[in-house]
Amino acid sequence: MLDVTDLRRFYSSPQGELARRLIARIARRRFSNCVGYSVLGVGFATPYLDVFREEAVRVLSFMPARQGVVRWPVEGLCACALVEPTRTPLPDSSIDRAIVVHGLETDARQRELLAEIWRVLAPNGRVLIVAPSRSGLWARLESTPFGHGQPFSRAQLRELMRDTLFEPTSWDEALYAPPFRSRALLRLGASFEKIAAFFSLPGAGVLIVEATKQLYRPVASVERAQDALGQFAPAAEPVGVAPAARLRASRRDASPARPRAFTSSRAAPGRS
Template identity: 60%
Template structure:
C-alpha cells in the first residue's frame, strides 16, 4: 500500500528527512557518478534525489504511481513529473539509460511486474538503482518514516526479485545506520561512516545497482529414451478385422511323411 505523496513530502521537509536525503543522496550519486547526455528516470518518490542529475543529464523526469499521488517537480521551471500506472509506463521501449526506484518496490502490489516494466523502458546496457528498506534494520520497524511502511527486503529477496525480472545485480551499498531519531541528527554522519567501514548488518536501507539482462539462459534438459515394446500376442478384445493366432494356426495345412509301410489317407473330395 502506497503512502500518500503529501506524507512523503512532509517527511523530507523535516530535519530527519533532510538527513535521510543527504545520506542516501551520497550513495546514489556515488553509484551514478556520471550521467552526461543520458536519460534519467525516477520512479516512486525519487524527486529528493534527482536534483543532482538535472544539469548533467540530457533529460531527467519523475513518475509517481497513481495510488501515491503526484507533486510538482522541480519547483522552478517546466514540470517534469507525471502520474502513471507503474505497471504501464508511458515511455517507449529502451528509451531510458538510468532508472532510480525509491519508495516503490516495497509498496507496490506486484514488484516483479513493475520491474519487468522498468526492464522494458531501459536501453541495452542501462542501469537500475533500487532503494529498499532493510528488514534487519531499525528503520523498517518504525512507521514514523517511509521506510517503515510496506514490505522490507533482505539481500537474498532482492537478488531473487531482480533475477526474476531479468536484472543482474552488479553492486551493493547500505545506508541509514543511525536510528531514525532526532537525537542522532548531529552524529548521523559519523555513525554512517563507522557503519559503512565495519559493514554492520543493521543499516536502514539497501541500495542495489543492477544491469539489464538481454538474454535469459535456458537450462538444457536431456531427453529420456523410452523403449517401445510391441505385444507378442494380439489381445482378445482386438477388432474383428484382425486374425487371431489360433485362427492362423488352424488354417495352416500340416503335411507330414507317413511311416514306412503305411499309405497316406485319401484327401477329402
C-alpha cells in the same frame, strides 16, 4: 500506501534530510556520470534527482497513481507525471538510468513493476533500487516512509532482480543511524554512518542495489518459467526423430512401400 503529502513532509524534516543526504551520496557515486543520458525516477525519487538535472539530457519523475503527485521541479517546466507504474507512457529502450525509491516495497506487483522498468531501459541501461532492509530499525517504525510496505533481505532482493532479468552488480547499505527525532542526535548521524559502513556493521535501514539489464534469460529462469507453465498446461506428447544411423538401418530393413522416418507410433501425415 503512503500519500505524497506524507513523503514530502518527511523529507522536509531534519530526519528526512539526513536520509536524503546519506542515500543521495551513494546514488551519486553509482551514477557518477549521466552526461547525455535520460534519467527516470520511479516512486518518490524527486529528493534524489536534482543532482542529475545539470548534466542529463532529460530527467523525469513518475509517481504511482495511488500515491499522488507533487509538481517537480518547483521552477521551470514540469518533469513529473502521475502514472500506472506497470504501464508507463514511454517507448521501449528510451531510458539510460532509473532510480526506484519508495516504489518497490509499496507495490504488490513487484515483478510487473521491474518488468516495465526493464522494458523502458536501453540495452546498456542500469537501475538503482533503494529498498528498506528487514534487519534495520527504519523498517520497523511507521513514523518513517521506510516503515511502510515490504522490507527485504539481500537474498530476497537478489532473487527478485534475477527473476526479472536484472543482474545485480553492486550492493550498498545506508541509514545505520537510528531514526532519531532529536536534532542533536541527528547531527551525529553522518559520523555514525561512516563508522558503521567502514566496519560493515549489521542493521542498516536500507539496501541499495545497482543492476544492469540482461538481454538473455538465464537457463535457471527458463526452467522456473517452464515449471510454472507445467502446472497449468497439459504435458505434450513428444515425437522423436530417429538418429541418422538408425534411420538408414531401418530403411534397409523396411519395405520400400512403407518407409518410416519417425519413431512415433502415429502415422505420417497423408498416409492411412
